[in-house]
Amino acid sequence: MPIKLPSDLPAFDVLTREGVQVMSEDLAAHQDIRPLRIGLLNLMPKKIQTENQFARLIGAGPLQIEFSLIRMSEHQTKNTAAEHMAEFYRPFQEVRSEKFDGLIITGAPIEHLDFEDVTYWDELTQVMDWTQTNVHSTFGVCWGGMAMLHYFHGVPKHLLDHKLFGCYRHTNLAPASPYLRGFSDDCVVPVSRWTEVREDEVKAAGLPILLGSDVTGPCLIQDPDHRAIYILNHFEYDSGTLREEYERDRAQNQIDGAEIQMPVNYFPDDDPAKTPLNRWRSHAHLLYGNWLNEVYQSTPYDLSKIGT
Structure with a gap:
Protein backbone atom coordinates (compact mmCIF):
# COMPACT_ATOMS: atom_id res chain seq x y z
CA MET A 1 0.00 0.00 0.00
CA PRO A 2 1.23 3.54 -0.69
CA ILE A 3 1.99 6.54 1.47
CA LYS A 4 -0.61 9.30 1.33
CA LEU A 5 0.89 12.72 0.54
CA PRO A 6 -0.44 16.02 -0.77
CA SER A 7 0.07 15.93 -4.54
CA ASP A 8 1.93 19.27 -4.48
CA LEU A 9 4.36 18.32 -1.70
CA PRO A 10 7.86 18.03 -3.26
CA ALA A 11 8.23 14.51 -1.84
CA PHE A 12 5.25 13.36 -3.95
CA ASP A 13 7.15 13.81 -7.23
CA VAL A 14 10.51 12.69 -5.79
CA LEU A 15 9.11 9.39 -4.49
CA THR A 16 7.02 8.79 -7.60
CA ARG A 17 10.11 9.07 -9.81
CA GLU A 18 11.90 6.58 -7.52
CA GLY A 19 9.12 4.02 -7.85
CA VAL A 20 7.74 4.41 -4.32
CA GLN A 21 3.96 3.98 -4.28
CA VAL A 22 2.40 7.35 -3.56
CA MET A 23 -1.31 8.11 -3.28
CA SER A 24 -3.04 11.47 -3.43
CA GLU A 25 -5.39 12.44 -0.62
CA ASP A 26 -8.40 12.28 -2.95
CA LEU A 27 -7.68 8.71 -4.02
CA ALA A 28 -6.95 7.59 -0.46
CA ALA A 29 -10.34 8.86 0.66
CA HIS A 30 -12.03 6.26 -1.57
CA GLN A 31 -10.29 3.30 0.09
CA ASP A 32 -12.17 1.54 2.88
CA ILE A 33 -9.18 1.24 5.21
CA ARG A 34 -7.76 3.09 8.20
CA PRO A 35 -4.27 4.27 7.33
CA LEU A 36 -1.60 4.56 9.99
CA ARG A 37 -1.29 8.16 11.11
CA ILE A 38 2.43 8.95 11.25
CA GLY A 39 3.64 12.41 12.24
CA LEU A 40 7.06 13.90 11.49
CA LEU A 41 8.18 16.60 13.94
CA ASN A 42 10.81 18.09 11.69
CA LEU A 43 13.53 19.97 13.60
CA MET A 44 16.10 19.91 10.79
CA PRO A 45 16.91 23.15 8.93
CA LYS A 46 16.59 21.59 5.45
CA LYS A 47 12.93 20.65 5.84
CA ILE A 48 12.26 19.38 2.31
CA GLN A 49 15.33 17.12 2.22
CA THR A 50 14.34 15.61 5.57
CA GLU A 51 10.72 15.14 4.47
CA ASN A 52 11.90 13.21 1.42
CA GLN A 53 14.24 11.00 3.44
CA PHE A 54 11.66 9.87 5.98
CA ALA A 55 8.75 9.67 3.52
CA ARG A 56 10.89 7.37 1.37
CA LEU A 57 11.43 4.97 4.28
CA ILE A 58 7.95 4.85 5.73
CA GLY A 59 6.31 4.75 2.30
CA ALA A 60 8.15 1.62 1.14
CA GLY A 61 6.09 -0.94 3.07
CA PRO A 62 2.71 -2.61 2.47
CA LEU A 63 0.71 -0.35 4.80
CA GLN A 64 -1.15 2.79 3.85
CA ILE A 65 0.39 5.76 5.68
CA GLU A 66 -1.13 9.17 6.35
CA PHE A 67 1.92 11.41 6.71
CA SER A 68 1.58 14.60 8.75
CA LEU A 69 4.27 17.30 8.93
CA ILE A 70 4.57 19.08 12.28
CA ARG A 71 6.71 22.02 13.40
CA MET A 72 7.39 23.76 16.69
CA SER A 73 4.79 26.45 17.19
CA GLU A 74 6.96 29.52 17.80
CA HIS A 75 10.28 28.57 16.19
CA GLN A 76 10.70 30.02 12.69
CA THR A 77 12.94 28.23 10.19
CA LYS A 78 15.41 30.25 8.13
CA ASN A 79 16.27 27.59 5.55
CA THR A 80 12.87 26.65 4.08
CA ALA A 81 10.44 28.94 2.27
CA ALA A 82 7.70 30.35 4.46
CA GLU A 83 5.17 29.38 1.77
CA HIS A 84 6.19 25.72 2.04
CA MET A 85 5.92 25.78 5.82
CA ALA A 86 2.52 27.48 5.73
CA GLU A 87 1.10 25.06 3.17
CA PHE A 88 2.35 21.71 4.45
CA TYR A 89 3.18 22.08 8.17
CA ARG A 90 0.99 22.48 11.20
CA PRO A 91 2.30 23.80 14.53
CA PHE A 92 2.30 21.39 17.45
CA GLN A 93 -0.27 23.43 19.36
CA GLU A 94 -2.68 22.86 16.46
CA VAL A 95 -2.35 19.06 16.47
CA ARG A 96 -2.02 18.38 20.19
CA SER A 97 -5.69 17.33 20.48
CA GLU A 98 -5.19 14.65 17.80
CA LYS A 99 -4.00 11.04 18.08
CA PHE A 100 -1.20 9.43 16.05
CA ASP A 101 -0.14 5.83 15.61
CA GLY A 102 3.49 6.92 15.30
CA LEU A 103 5.64 10.03 15.64
CA ILE A 104 9.18 10.63 14.39
CA ILE A 105 11.15 13.38 16.16
CA THR A 106 14.14 14.31 14.00
CA GLY A 107 17.58 15.47 14.97
CA ALA A 108 18.58 19.12 15.11
CA PRO A 109 21.98 20.86 14.60
CA ILE A 110 22.08 22.26 18.15
CA GLU A 111 24.24 19.66 19.88
CA HIS A 112 26.54 22.27 21.45
CA LEU A 113 23.65 23.66 23.52
CA ASP A 114 22.43 22.26 26.80
CA PHE A 115 18.92 20.91 26.31
CA GLU A 116 17.38 23.54 28.55
CA ASP A 117 19.09 26.32 26.55
CA VAL A 118 17.33 25.37 23.31
CA THR A 119 14.77 28.07 22.52
CA TYR A 120 11.92 25.60 21.99
CA TRP A 121 12.83 23.18 24.80
CA ASP A 122 9.77 24.00 26.91
CA GLU A 123 7.44 23.19 24.03
CA LEU A 124 9.42 20.07 23.15
CA THR A 125 8.91 18.78 26.70
CA GLN A 126 5.19 19.28 26.09
CA VAL A 127 5.53 17.20 22.92
CA MET A 128 7.31 14.41 24.80
CA ASP A 129 4.63 14.37 27.51
CA TRP A 130 1.97 14.39 24.78
CA THR A 131 3.46 11.27 23.19
CA GLN A 132 2.46 9.35 26.32
CA THR A 133 -1.23 10.13 25.86
CA ASN A 134 -1.67 10.79 22.12
CA VAL A 135 0.97 8.71 20.29
CA HIS A 136 1.17 4.93 20.22
CA SER A 137 4.90 4.71 19.33
CA THR A 138 7.61 7.37 19.08
CA PHE A 139 10.87 7.18 17.10
CA MET A 148 13.97 11.93 24.96
CA LEU A 149 16.67 9.94 26.80
CA HIS A 150 17.52 13.06 28.80
CA TYR A 151 13.92 14.03 29.54
CA PHE A 152 12.50 10.63 30.43
CA HIS A 153 15.57 9.00 32.01
CA GLY A 154 18.11 11.70 32.87
CA VAL A 155 20.67 10.17 30.50
CA PRO A 156 23.15 12.98 29.65
CA LYS A 157 24.76 13.73 26.32
CA HIS A 158 28.51 14.30 26.32
CA LEU A 159 30.38 16.68 24.02
CA LEU A 160 33.15 14.97 22.04
CA ASP A 161 36.55 16.47 21.23
CA HIS A 162 36.05 15.53 17.57
CA LYS A 163 33.12 14.93 15.28
CA LEU A 164 31.99 11.33 14.73
CA PHE A 165 31.61 11.54 10.98
CA GLY A 166 31.36 8.75 8.43
CA CYS A 167 30.04 5.21 7.93
CA TYR A 168 30.68 2.90 10.86
CA ARG A 169 29.97 -0.79 11.35
CA HIS A 170 27.52 -1.57 14.14
CA THR A 171 26.85 -4.90 15.85
CA ASN A 172 23.40 -6.46 16.12
CA LEU A 173 23.12 -6.89 19.90
CA ALA A 174 19.52 -8.14 19.98
CA PRO A 175 18.88 -10.50 17.03
CA ALA A 176 15.53 -11.58 18.53
CA SER A 177 14.19 -8.01 18.65
CA PRO A 178 11.25 -7.46 16.28
CA TYR A 179 12.82 -4.13 15.34
CA LEU A 180 15.85 -5.98 13.94
CA ARG A 181 13.95 -8.68 12.10
CA GLY A 182 15.95 -9.56 8.96
CA PHE A 183 19.08 -7.69 10.11
CA SER A 184 22.57 -9.04 9.51
CA ASP A 185 24.95 -9.66 12.40
CA ASP A 186 26.42 -6.24 11.70
CA CYS A 187 25.54 -3.31 9.45
CA VAL A 188 26.88 0.05 8.26
CA VAL A 189 25.23 3.20 9.61
CA PRO A 190 26.02 6.84 8.70
CA VAL A 191 27.09 8.88 11.73
CA SER A 192 27.36 12.66 12.02
CA ARG A 193 27.45 14.17 15.51
CA TRP A 194 29.56 16.00 18.07
CA THR A 195 27.96 14.36 21.09
CA GLU A 196 27.40 10.88 22.48
CA VAL A 197 25.45 8.98 25.10
CA ARG A 198 27.44 6.37 26.98
CA GLU A 199 26.68 2.68 27.18
CA ASP A 200 27.00 2.42 30.96
CA GLU A 201 24.59 5.31 31.53
CA VAL A 202 22.03 3.89 29.10
CA LYS A 203 22.22 0.49 30.79
CA ALA A 204 21.99 2.12 34.23
CA ALA A 205 18.66 3.56 33.10
CA GLY A 206 17.49 0.01 32.38
CA LEU A 207 17.24 0.50 28.62
CA PRO A 208 18.24 -2.27 26.17
CA ILE A 209 20.74 -1.36 23.43
CA LEU A 210 19.81 -3.06 20.16
CA LEU A 211 22.62 -1.80 17.89
CA GLY A 212 26.01 -0.56 19.05
CA SER A 213 29.59 0.14 18.03
CA ASP A 214 32.88 -0.01 19.90
CA VAL A 215 33.79 3.28 18.19
CA THR A 216 30.56 5.31 18.19
CA GLY A 217 28.74 3.75 21.14
CA PRO A 218 25.02 2.98 21.40
CA CYS A 219 23.07 3.40 18.17
CA LEU A 220 19.57 1.94 18.60
CA ILE A 221 17.94 1.94 22.05
CA GLN A 222 14.53 0.66 23.09
CA ASP A 223 12.37 2.35 25.73
CA PRO A 224 9.44 -0.01 26.38
CA ASP A 225 7.95 2.02 29.24
CA HIS A 226 7.51 5.04 26.96
CA ARG A 227 6.61 3.05 23.81
CA ALA A 228 9.65 4.52 22.06
CA ILE A 229 12.86 3.66 20.27
CA TYR A 230 15.81 5.98 19.78
CA ILE A 231 18.38 5.90 16.99
CA LEU A 232 21.38 8.15 17.50
CA ASN A 233 22.70 7.87 13.92
CA HIS A 234 21.26 8.41 10.45
CA PHE A 235 19.87 5.44 8.54
CA GLU A 236 17.62 7.95 6.74
CA TYR A 237 20.52 9.74 5.02
CA ASP A 238 20.69 9.80 1.24
CA SER A 239 23.81 8.51 -0.52
CA GLY A 240 25.20 12.04 -0.85
CA THR A 241 24.22 13.57 2.50
CA LEU A 242 27.62 13.08 4.15
CA ARG A 243 29.26 14.52 1.03
CA GLU A 244 27.08 17.63 1.33
CA GLU A 245 28.04 18.00 5.00
CA TYR A 246 31.72 17.55 4.16
CA GLU A 247 31.58 20.19 1.42
CA ARG A 248 29.68 22.55 3.71
CA ASP A 249 32.29 22.11 6.44
CA ARG A 250 35.13 22.66 3.95
CA ALA A 251 33.49 25.88 2.76
CA GLN A 252 33.18 27.02 6.38
CA ASN A 253 36.83 26.09 6.91
CA GLN A 254 37.81 28.80 4.44
CA ILE A 255 36.16 31.29 6.80
CA ASP A 256 37.17 30.15 10.28
CA GLY A 257 40.19 27.93 9.57
CA ALA A 258 38.87 24.93 11.51
CA GLU A 259 40.36 21.53 10.73
CA ILE A 260 37.97 19.43 8.63
CA GLN A 261 38.08 15.66 8.68
CA MET A 262 36.97 13.47 5.81
CA PRO A 263 34.01 11.17 6.59
CA VAL A 264 35.35 7.76 7.63
CA ASN A 265 34.75 4.75 5.33
CA TYR A 266 32.59 6.82 3.01
CA PHE A 267 34.39 7.86 -0.18
CA PRO A 268 35.87 4.95 -2.19
CA ASP A 269 39.64 4.91 -1.53
CA ASP A 270 39.08 8.05 0.60
CA ASP A 271 38.91 10.02 -2.63
CA PRO A 272 36.28 12.80 -2.50
CA ALA A 273 36.24 12.84 -6.30
CA LYS A 274 34.69 9.35 -6.31
CA THR A 275 30.96 8.72 -5.87
CA PRO A 276 30.10 7.21 -2.47
CA LEU A 277 28.33 3.85 -2.40
CA ASN A 278 25.17 3.49 -0.32
CA ARG A 279 25.78 0.51 2.02
CA TRP A 280 22.97 1.16 4.52
CA ARG A 281 19.80 1.53 2.44
CA SER A 282 18.52 -2.04 2.86
CA HIS A 283 18.92 -1.99 6.65
CA ALA A 284 17.28 1.43 6.78
CA HIS A 285 14.18 0.07 5.04
CA LEU A 286 14.21 -2.99 7.31
CA LEU A 287 14.32 -0.90 10.49
CA TYR A 288 11.56 1.52 9.57
CA GLY A 289 9.47 -1.26 8.05
CA ASN A 290 9.84 -3.31 11.24
CA TRP A 291 8.86 -0.29 13.34
CA LEU A 292 5.74 0.31 11.26
CA ASN A 293 4.85 -3.37 11.46
CA GLU A 294 5.11 -3.27 15.25
CA VAL A 295 2.93 -0.14 15.29
CA TYR A 296 0.37 -1.77 13.00
CA GLN A 297 0.25 -4.97 15.06
CA SER A 298 -0.28 -3.22 18.38
CA THR A 299 -2.05 0.10 17.80
CA PRO A 300 -5.80 0.30 18.55
CA TYR A 301 -8.07 0.37 15.51
CA ASP A 302 -10.02 3.12 17.27
CA LEU A 303 -7.65 6.10 17.29
CA SER A 304 -9.39 7.59 20.30
CA LYS A 305 -8.11 4.69 22.44
CA ILE A 306 -4.44 5.46 21.81
CA GLY A 307 -2.74 6.32 25.09
CA THR A 308 -5.56 5.09 27.31
Missing part, protein backbone atom coordinates in the same frame (compact mmCIF):
# COMPACT_ATOMS: atom_id res chain seq x y z
CA GLY A 140 13.49 9.68 18.30
CA VAL A 141 16.33 10.30 15.83
CA CYS A 142 19.83 11.56 16.77
CA TRP A 143 19.37 14.76 18.85
CA GLY A 144 15.64 13.97 19.09
CA GLY A 145 16.48 10.59 20.62
CA MET A 146 19.03 12.14 22.97
CA ALA A 147 16.45 14.69 24.08
